Amino acid sequence: MSLNVANHYGLNVNLNKKPLKANNSVVNESSALSNNRINRTGNLYSLSFTGNPNHILLISAECRPFAKTGGMGDVNCELPGVYNEKNSGSKGKDEIRVMVPLYNSEGGPVEKDGKLYFVHSGGKEYPLEKTGIEADFTYGSNKSKAVLYKSENPENGVMTYFVHSPEISKDKKEYTDPYSNMYGTYSAFSSACVAFLKGLNKKENFDVGVLHTTDWHTAFAINNLHEAQKKDHSLDGIKTVHTFHNAGYIYQGAVEPLRAVVNNFGNKDIAKVLQDNRIQTELEKLGAEKSLKGLRNLLDDKEQNPENYAEPEASKSINKINRRIIKVCENQPWDKYGNYNPSRQAIKEADLLTTVSSGFMEEMMSSDKIAPVIRPDLKKNEHKTVGIVNGLEPGGFDPAKVKFPFNSFDFSSQKINNKLYLQENLSLNGSKEVLNSGKNAPVEGYLEKDPEKMLCFLASRFDTGQKGIDMLMKSAEKFLEKNENIQLVIGAPIPVKEENSELVTNFKKNVIEKYPGRVVLIKEYLSLPQFMAGADAFFVPSRWEPCGLTQLQAMRMGAIPIVSNTGGLKDTITSIQENPNKATGFKTSDNLFFLEKPEDELARVVGEAYKTFSSDKTTWNKMIKNALTYDSSWNKAVGQYYNSVYHNPIIDNKQAKTGENLIRIA
Structure with a gap:
């Protein structure tokens, strides 16, 4: 079934408006802006107000350490922490707080010695406090009651709220199968979050000015809010931001109409x-x-x-x-496959749409491969889109904490020491101590000990869709045959059902067995810092990559990224062709997803990297230094979120309910 998107929604689109571009100004921590201070930065104004803070409520299925499956859990922890810290010195400061489901708690929090705890499915306990806030809510035709608890995030002190309701808390953790179960959980969660807004104002003194939703799991909340605003005008001033962390069809939350009737109508x-x-x-x-x-x-x-x-x-x-x-x-937001699609509704109704890199936003609006179904909707709403690259917390990615510590001044010899350490560990009779599970780790192949070899590394889930591990495994035979001084280590847990697949079987036969001493396949997740510290190059051959964190982590450890020219990889890696003085890696000529022979193009780029590594050490070492000194912190991103999202004219274009002295732009 095919639907006319524009006619279906009646979208009002001004095609003369250009998409918003994030600017880089970082918030001034020392003072608040007064009414007569309007700072022009690019094509946007930097706004602030001297009244009450601008309160931002970020709602999501994930937030580290309470719930984390992928990078979204990291972002929802790190962004609020750094954002709040950067605004702590201003009189009219902003504050982000986070709201997540109280998983694994169908009967409520666990009580021990008179204290309440959220017990993670992995066993870790986090103390909770009662907020005294309860709310009745409906999702579709279903009625329920929710209770709100709170706890400071132990990593950064960000106030985090936990929503308890039987429909939500029955799930042991995020994304509990089956899909239909998830759909009901997050429909309920989204509605409960909106139902708590007035209670947050009254009992937590947190008068929400921006509701920030993330991916399909909370996309429902935007429509929930707009329906609530029709009945309660005290909520009218709340604006909405929706972030896409991925855009494939399976990440859009689409379900059959019958299920939508029960859960959403x-x-x-x-x-x-x-x-x-x-x-x-x-x-x-x-x-x-x-x-x-x-x-x-x-x-x-x-x-x-x-x-x-x-x-x-x-x-x-x-x-x-x-x-x-x-x-x-x-x-209703039906899509061309005849499914109810909450992501389409979020695109239509949100005040601002963001994703985690400008490159990915461009691809989402230009390619049906990257954003099937929703691409036309995004393109029609281009005037309210912003792409901002994620930051990266240091965490364990610190060259001073590996086996042979190094920095941007002494990396040359120490990188070789780390490489020799890896080669020794992964040699025919090596100790394998660098592996998480020691000598019993599932390892095939071995490495010869030779500092002149270019050691390339890939760490990924075994994902033959997005992550492109299949393209690398097919390309390996080509670049290993052509360049005898290249070594390859792949770390990826291979599902049992894939062990005897044609892809894995051919890789073992045509690559591991054919090139002894040069290839290792480790079928488990690895401790990345040490491997990156010892690797010369790091692969990210994704078909699409909204932002990507591993290329940023690799640069921090002095491993030169070899990447597909897509999304956040395109935004964060500078090639020699683009700027030889600031080059940090190697990129394919186009997104591998768009090429007829991606394996050939990947082999070509590996050959380019090897040529630089082997015959132009000056350029190679310059690239390592550029990578080590690349600013991948959250500071830049926080400035962009401040200016281009939370204080974007679309969000702050009139008197806000959270501040009396907001700067206005006519």
Whole structure:
């Protein structure tokens, strides 16, 4: 089913407006801006106000250390911490607080010796306090009650709120399967977050000015807020920001219409569905009750007994119901596959849209491969898009903390020592002490000890979609055959079902066995700092990469990135062709995803890197020094979030409810 996006939404788009570009000004920590101080930075104004703080509530499925699966958990921890720190010296300071589900706590927090704790699914305990805030909320036709707890993030002191409700807290951790379970969890969570806004103002003195949602899991909250504002005008001043950390279709939260009716639709649309004669006919054929309860039971039975709905007649009735729901409720965010898509709704309704690099935002708006379904929506809303590269906390990525410590002044000899250490460990009879699980680690192949070899390293999940590990494994035979002084180490946990796949089998036969002493495959996650400290080059061959952290981590450890020319990799790596004096890595001619023969292009770039490594040490060492001194801190990103997001004219274009002396722009 294909829908006309523009007609469906009735989008009002001024095509003369250009997309917003993030500027680099960092917040002045020493003083607040007064009414007569408007700082022009690029094409945006840097805004501040001297009244109450601008309170930003960031809601998400993840925030380290409480819940983390990927990079989003890191960002939601690090950005608020640095942002709040940078604003701590101004009179009218901003503050970001975070709200996450209270996972693994269906019965509520654990009580010990009169104190409350959130117990992570991994066993770690975090103290909680009661806020005294409770709220009734609805998500779709479902009604529930939620209780709010709080705790300071132990890593940076950021106030973090935890939402408890049976529908939310039954999940042991983030993204608990099945997908349908997740969908209900995050629909409920999004609604509960909005229901808590007035309580935060009254009992926590946190009068939210910006609601910042992240990915599809909290995209529902934007519409929830707008519906609440129709009934309660005290919420009218709250603006919304939505961030995409990924844009593939599986990251958009799309579900079949029947599930959307139960979890998202309001009473009016539910009534339309239940009163439709054609839907009633199909429910009767399926033996389902012609009521909301009947729809819920139908969904439950469809999940528990899928074989019953694989029969041609039953499948036909389900499809007819879904198609009819779309026809009856045309105002919902349906996509071209006939699914309810909350990401489309977020694009339409959010005041500002962000992602984690300008390169990725450009690709999202230009390529259906990168952002299937939502690309046209993003393009139509280009005037309210911003891309900002993530920062990176030092953490364990410090060259002074590896086996042979080094810095930007003595890296030359010490990098070689770290490489020899890796080669010795991964030699035929090496100790393997650099591996997480010691001598029993699943390792195939070995390395010869030779400081003149260019040691290349890849660490990734075994992802033959986004991360491009398949392209590297296929390309390896080409560049190893052509350049006999290249070594390759791949660290990636290979699922059991992939062990005998054609890709892995061919890699073992045509690469590991064919080039003894030059290739190692380690089938587990690795301690990255030591491997990066010993590697000469680090691969990031992604088909798409919204921001990427590993290339930033590699640069901090003096490993030169060899990357696909995409998204955040394009933004953070400078090639010799772009600027020989500031080069930090090597990039393919285009995104590998867009090329007909990506393996050939990857082999070509590896050859370019090897030529520089082997015959132009002056340039190579200059690149290492550039990489080591590259500013990947959050300071730059925080300035951009301040000027281009939270104080963007789209967000602060009128008197804000959180401050009386906000600077205005006519």
